[in-house]
Amino acid sequence: MRIMDLLTDSREEPVGDLEPDVELSRAARVRVLLAAALGPLLTGYAAVAALLALIALTAGHAVFSGTGVLLAAGPGWLAAHQVRLDIGGHPLGLLPVLPTLGVVALAARTASGAAGRLGCRSAREALPVFVAITGAHAVFGLVVALGTQGSPVTANPLLAFAVPGLLAAAASAAGIIRCCGLPDFVAERVDPLALRGVRAGALGLAVLVACGAGVFTVATAVSWRTVADMYEPALGSSSGLFLISVLYLPNAVTAALSFVTGPGFSVGSLNAGMFGYRGGPVPGVPLLGGLPEHHAAWWPALLALPAAAGALVGWTLRKVDAEPAQRVRAVAVAGAVVALGCVVLGTVSGGRLGDGPFDPVSVPVGVASVVMFCWIVIPGSFVAFFAGEHEPPAPPPEALEDNQAFEDADAVDAEEAAEAVEELEASEEDEDGYEEAEFEAEADAELGLDDFSEPGGAVTGGTETCGDVEADETDR
Known part of the structure; x- marks a missing residue:
């Protein structure tokens, strides 16, 4: 126990299991940043050196040299970061993509771990991690390029500085973006329809790459006898050919993808x-054993694969919006993502291959990006437009005005009809009263009671009548 206490200084803060609210000391933060900056460099350099040592040990007539392996690991590290090399004055730009994917994943994971250990919650807090990893890769690439000057394998110092730095910047940004809450930040400020289009585009690109990988696998399996004949009996030569085939496998899949979509390679x-x-x-590499020797009439049937990928993208976007035009806009965003991915894959998968008969190896990036955009947008828009919901079109403003006019006219007519009914009822009441009064007048006239209808007539008429009767009786 005493020995463990001596080896573990209690004055230093552990940086692996810190709570988010615990503030690290300056020394601890420096240690984390140094580990983030140097960790991917040392790991990548060691992996390249181990690979070269394996090749040297299995080669038939090669003499193993530890110093030579360490010196050759520098240009190998640059090649893994897609820096073009010059070997004896001959350009080598066709570099394997599989090691590039490995170093990018390593840098992204390192950035994510460092940001988590430092408790970064925003992009500003994670900026030192980003700068440390990016700067370390750029400076290390420059140092390796300057150190190879005058040797058989050289590199352009400017490219050796810029390309690893750009790759490290993209990888570290991808690593810290999630732990700093940037996806939520972006989702709150970017059009949700565009985000759905980006996700559908990533899905479409993955499906297209899978289609290219499937076609490449089938072609290699059909030509397996040719592929087997390319391997030599010696273990060293066979292992070297197998290793080259594995490292350049993503390059071959990208070429197959370009072939399936139409432009070819x-x-x-x-x-x-x-x-x-x-x-x-073609080079005698087992990776290229599945290349056809002549054109086949059934090849255009493979175009159903990218069409199906575009239809899948449209199907995933059929419910993003009730308006068909908005769904088509999301499909267009997905097509742009696929086209951009095609540009990146085609650029890193081709390049110069010396000055011999196999130079260059290329994919028509411009044509392929436009073609892939069309493969996503045309069938995807068709499916998204007809498979989604359809709202009845809104009437034009003129129709709304006409409808309002009709409604106003109906209201006016209803009011006039109500007034006419009221007037008719009033006139009927007047006529009934007039007829009743006329009937009473006729009845009075028949009974001789007309004088009673006048004010005071009943009294006056009655008095006069009685007086006349009395006078007649007196005279008698």
């Missing part, structure tokens, strides 16, 4: 496309 004078084929020599 080229290896030196060989040009393989959906609607045309021109043969030529």
